[in-house]
Amino acid sequence: MRLIWVLATLVVLASAGSLKDPPTVRYDNYSVYQLSIKNKIQLSLINKLGELSQKYNIWKDYDDHTKQMHIMVSPSESTRFQLLLKFVGISSQLLIDNVQKLIDDEKISNRDSGTFGWKRYHELAEIEAWLDEILATFPSVTESFSIGQSYEGRNIRGIKISHGSNKPGIFIESNIHAREWITSASATWFINELLTSQTTEVRNLAENYDWYIVPVFNVDGFEYSHRQNRLWRKTRQPHATSSCIGVDGNRNFNSHWMENNGASSDPCSETFAGESPWSEPESKALSEYLTSIKDKFSVYLSFHSYGQWLLSPYGHSEVEYPENYDDLQEIGAAFAGAIKNLVYGTDYVYGSTASVLYVASGSSVDWVFNELDKKVGFTIEFRDKGNFGFVLPPAQILPNCDELMAGMVALIDKTNQLGYI
Template sequence: MLWRVALLVLAALSLAAGEPRRFDGHRVYRVEPTNKHHVQFLNELTSKYYNDILFWKDASVANRTADVMVSPELQNSFLEALEKKGMKSSVYVEDVQKLIDNERPAKKSRASFGWDDYHTLDEINEWLDSLADSYSGVVTTVVGGSTYEGREIRGIKISYGTGNPAVVIEGGIHAREWISPASVTWFINEILTSTDASVRSIVESFDFYIFPNTNPDGYVYTWTDNRMWRKTRKPYNLCVGADPNRNWDFHWAEEGASSISCSEAFAGSEAFSEVETKTLSEFLTGLGSDLQVYLSFHSYSQLLMYPYGVSSVVADNAAELQQIVEKAAQVLATRYGTQYTVGSIVDAIYPAAGTSIDWSMGALGLRYSFVWELRDTGLYGFILPADQIIPTSEETFDSVLSVLEDVLAASRSKKQLH
């Protein structure tokens, strides 16, 4: 117990001094739970030792690997516990702090906004404002909601004409997944600047509402205090924050979510308990029938999925959605050979109730809602080096265009039938 008290004191002193938490010697283990008891045990560990044992990839179902970050102080005990339970594991990341130290380029230039480095929330928002000036008549700034700490969920609308169906692009709902807002901002630039005729024919057929950071409080916290932070920043009992992608009001908390406030998958005290999800949902509802497509971007695992994340519900157009993601994954792989797994959320990864894309389809009635888990498959995890921002964005945008092309084709076919 003494070493835990010492650690807490050191952490408090570090935060008081304004220094981000360090993860020296923290390892990420890939663990293989083979039954429901293994899954339950791993979840109990992360809830009990939430300062020292943290999921990178959840343990939700048997026979699907989980990635678990463990502090140096608990590694021996963790491995002994796994051995007693008969669970196999391997070291996937030797030292998390080394990944963090090497995540960004040594020479950090801020002369202009670009994609050779990650950007703070203020830098992203300033860039969004500049686009409204540079592309007046095409780009307008929008506010999609607000946060517990009083920030705005900032975004832009891109429109090349009237009467177009609307696409919402959601980034950064999980704070530590930096590649998401980075890629989303790259998409914005490509939509505005591409001279490729095939790209232009697709993007100018839609109105885009694009929000690089839908969890601004959490994102700021990953820069100032804890690079591994995932949740919102609203206080709860012993711990802070809820998982904003388990908090939406569609089959809320039924499965794949936690009622324990210290859990990374804590669903909140009730559906839409988080001001971020509540206000963003109100903005989305206000788009009415114009909203046709919802695209959400996460990391990591290289997955492209569609609703639902609850076992009890199957999309009525699941066959169509499966065809769309299969084609999109093939297109994505063309540029760099990156392989994605596709399917419904339940089939491709694990049950996860209360997600934004489930709500967009189940509550708003959208027929086209998709979520990407971007690079990689665990070598870097959430700490993807900045030199992978551009290739990740390029291949992902190829798949986005494929999805939107199929949506347009389906819309035209429907009009012809009527």
């Protein structure tokens, strides 16, 4: 009898342990709509809906350029949502009718090959194994570095590519938002090109500059997006006062933190800025690492998706502009023009974050710009405009990468011409 009790207890304990991991979040028949916003009352209403994270999720905040925003709606709320739109006079367009189908199609593509490449998306362990292989293959020009530790104890890894000492540095931070998988895919492709491409313009980039690249910055959130919730955005640190988890890492930097409604104080919001600047160990570690190498880099780039934007400071104010804003606009025009000239004909909009998109305070780019005095910094929002949003099909990875390289060559060339490097 005692043996049976022990066995039963073990079964219960094992079951309890397995229940700690919640089931994978599914988005069957969740829809994404593009909304045309006419006034502040409409905007406030949709933002309030966006705080109901289980039923609504804002994919793209309202921006002054298009007067539009994107929101995902659960099937249980569909009828109520349409009635609400009609009542307040908001026009809508259906962009995605079933988010889960996009996720399922993505998973099928991810089964195509066991090798590392850019026809599918890779998990964190695969990316780190590939980094190890790259470091072993190119030991004379590559060097591993660590930003620090995440909340869950993962190493935030980076790679430095250098063909000599004392060359101007360019820092790339990628995947600060977990669900934006195209960013780490593009970052790893870019690393590979710097090391293997024989084209003249890419060799010039590789050999004339030191590159510091972090393919996956939000390692905890990225892992969670692969294991539990494909659309997870934030970090994974719990809060003492809320059951909601995580912070928007790109609102947690100590530069105009929480100013002008550029972030949320609600722990359940996708743009929650944290209890204080540097509340997240990831952002704090990055700030300390960047400070330690501040004399070694001149340009800072942050990879994001989606929307096809090249965004310069400032994010905290729609009416303030940096002294070198005209130069940043010139660099932006070169970047967008180079991409537009490719066979895809993709349009990128450029300008300051707050003036052409929306107010976003406490971002990494603004912190580097303001506090480390690096006067060329951009957020690059990759494909697309909303037909796929965060679940960009793997078939678009390589076209996006082509656009990144064309834009990067033009961006660095123009930055050099203007005397910033």
